[in-house]
Amino acid sequence: MSSWRRYSCYGLLIDSEIPLPDLGPAARIDTTADASGADVTIRLGTLDAAEAADLSPLGLWRRGDVCGIEVPDVGRYEARRGTEIVVDPLPDADPKAVRVFLLGSAMGATMMLRGALVLHGNAFRIGDACAVVVGHSGAGKSTLAAEFDRRGFDVLSDDVVPVDGAGLALPGYPRIKLWEDALDRLGRSTADLERIHDAHEKFQVPLERGALAPLPLRWVFVLEKHAGDDLRLEPAHGAVAFSLLHEHTYRNDLVLGDGAAAHLQQCAALLGRARLTRVLRPAATMTAESTAAAILALVDDDLSPALTSQETA
Template sequence: MTMHSGYGLLIDSELPLPDLAPAPAAPARPDVVVRLGAVAPPSADAVLLPRGLWLDGERIGIDVPEVGRYACAGGSRITVAAAPGATPEALRLFLLGSALGCLLAQRGLLVLHGNAFVVDGGCAIVLGHSGAGKSTLAAEMHRRGQLVLSDDVVPVDATAHALPGWPRIKLWQDALDRLGRDSAGLARVDGRFDKFHVPLDRSGSVAPVPVRWIYVLDRHHGPLRVVPVTGAAAFASLHEHTYRNEILVGDLRRTHLARGADLLRTARLARLDRPTGVDSVAASADAILADIAATPTPIPIPQAPSGRRAIREEQQHAASRPTRKVGA
């Protein structure tokens, strides 16, 4: 067993996690345990969801073909049943992604699909679908000296603080080429793909950081621009870019709405429209940093809708827009 730390948790894992930093010496009792073993299939009363997800009482399950079955229980335990021939890299990929994301939601956190970095003591979160360029943009911010707080999975607590994740970014080979970074010596995320773990030079422990700015990456036929998003559209953006939003049913849905309302009271949400077909990583970083500089904190945020009103407004907005899924 090896103890690791991340997202403010101590994780005792039976599955080796060599890409993560070990926890400090003499750690306290773990918050989360990860064990290898049999996982019971979903019961007859389970709620079956898209993309291999299911809800069964206190369990959230993930079935990944040719990799294995994961069960998250009570926000404190993940059991991994490996499929025959599954590689350790593939098991780690879904453990630290989908399974941990579901477990963080069980712990009452708003889990966003994006990257987070720190500017002047505040946190900026960049949201987007798979392939939108979130990690490449985070790497560009890191190159400019900004502290990258989290990659791909960004948990936000009830006080609207983003929790620090693992000290690395996952980048495809073409992104490394664009940034002038050699992949030699970098560990692959999965041996089947040209995607690599890029370590971050983060020293010491990092405390949670208050979220002040949220940017949603999008494409359009026009110039690069930053467009503020408010009201029901802001709630809809948070839902659309929640990590594994398929599980937002029942109590998880209500908690998600409450955390979203808390966040939108203190953070400004905007859409970053980028010109279609143009490599705009540097220009996007310029636009975000300029927008942050022009939006001092604390910033006045209109009261966000809550409870049934929030659900009603989000449903009305969702009916008027195309549905898009969050990627793996």
């Protein structure tokens, strides 16, 4: 009989045949056969290769309510109906690499199938709401999240940020993934940290935080580089805002068919609730400290009228 473990993440109960230490403490259960109440089950299984014509450049495919991922030297994954993930690792795959793609692409696809708008970014708490910083790989999202954590702002999620139909960002894994040079700039030793997998120079940095509830997403910041020497924050509206949300949807190659119409509705709903701002950073001199300060100044300006009206009421 397999040894199963129960975890909690994104407000879901997850039963897994694969140990997932990245999610924190787990309750051991004998089998999922008699378990009740699990929202998502993760199990090992044998999966067929996808047709080459179905694969995106990132090795992703989707057919209705099933999404698949094929990762060279690691294995295959299928997210089914938002309730099950089947993992077929290669015999010599690094277990840490298997977990990286399971908790990244496969879990992101699962949240998409469950009806969430999944953003490729990092969420952090501001009072009773939150902000999300999105950007392409290498834009500095995780370094910026570490800077907000250093300043005392709880980080809800790193890399994968699901937003539910009510506009709430769902808390994810209690860790940030950072490159070694970013850790050096933060003055953080790597001696006690685990690499995300053996062939990668990124490290898992645990977060010290209590339990977090889903929070209303009020601000979305898009990290971009520019050739100038000033840091600018510019609002985005209309078609530009929709385009940016699609561009920074996690694994947007999976937004296909009926899912495309639903995604458009999700973006419209979010833009009705949240302010979207482009953060144009000077490529030569940008720092996490200056970017965090600029973002927090904008947030303070947003909050000040509300505070003033409360004080004068």
